Amino acid sequence: MTEKEIQDLMEKELVSDRLELVRDIFIFSCFTGLAYIDVKQLSKDNIVLGIDGDKWINKNRQKTDTSSRIPILPTAQFIIDKYANHPVCVNEDKLLPIFSNQKMNAYLKEIATVCGINKELTFHIARHTFATTVTLSNGVPIETVSKMLGHTNLKTTQHYAKILDKKISEDMKILKDKFSINVNRRSCQNSI
Numbered sequence: 001m002t003e004k005e006i007q008d009l010m011e012k013e014l015v016s017d018r019l020e021l022v023r024d025i026f027i028f029s030c031f032t033g034l035a036y037i038d039v040k041q042l043s044k045d046n047i048v049l050g051i052d053g054d055k056w057i058n059k060n061r062q063k064t065d066t067s068s069r070i071p072i073l074p075t076a077q078f079i080i081d082k083y084a085n086h087p088v089c090v091n092e093d094k095l096l097p098i099f100s101n102q103k104m105n106a107y108l109k110e111i112a113t114v115c116g117i118n119k120e121l122t123f124h125i126a127r128h129t130f131a132t133t134v135t136l137s138n139g140v141p142i143e144t145v146s147k148m149l150g151h152t153n154l155k156t157t158q159h160y161a162k163i164l165d166k167k168i169s170e171d172m173k174i175l176k177d178k179f180s181i182n183v184n185r186r187s188c189q190n191s192i
Helices: 003-011 017-030 036-041 074-082 087-092 101-115 123-138 142-149 154-191
Strands: 047-049 055-060 067-071
Touching (some): 003 017, 003 101, 017 101, 017 123, 067 142, 101 123, 123 142, 142 154
Antiparallel strands (some): 047 055, 055 067
C-alpha cells in the first residue's frame, strides 16, 4: 500500500465496530510487519523494554521460529492501548482481539471498497506494506528490515527491495517522458 492509502485507511470513519477493529489490526501489522498468526499469538509478555529503553515486540515467528524484535512505532502503540481493556485481551491474555484469518480477509475486502482502495486487500499486504512503504522507503536499511521481519535469509527481504525498484522505474519513466518532450521541442526549434 502507498502512504496515501494507509493515511486514507486510518482516517476513514467506519460505521461498524467490526470493521474498525479489522482496520486497526491491519494497520498494526502495517507498522510492525507481523504476519497474521504472529499477531494472533501476541500476548502482553511479548512486549519488552528494548536496548533503547523503549517498548519492543519480542516474538519468535511461527513460520520460521526465528526471533523478531521490533521497536513499537507510535501508531502500533496507539492500537495496543486502544484495545488494552477489550474483553478478549483481558480474559485471554492477548495483546489484540483478532478474528480468524478468513474473516479478516473478507472484512478487509469490504474495507477496501468503503475506502476506495482499488486493490485486493489481504492481511499479508500489511506485512509487505511494512517492508516497503513504512521501512525501506523511509531509509531503514534492508538488513534491519530483514531482522525485524524474522527472515532467515536476506534474499527473502530483497524481494521487497525489487518492488521498490519497480516503483522507482515507474516514477522515473514519467520524468523521462517529460524530459523527452522538452528535448524534442528544442530539436524542432533548432531546425527552424
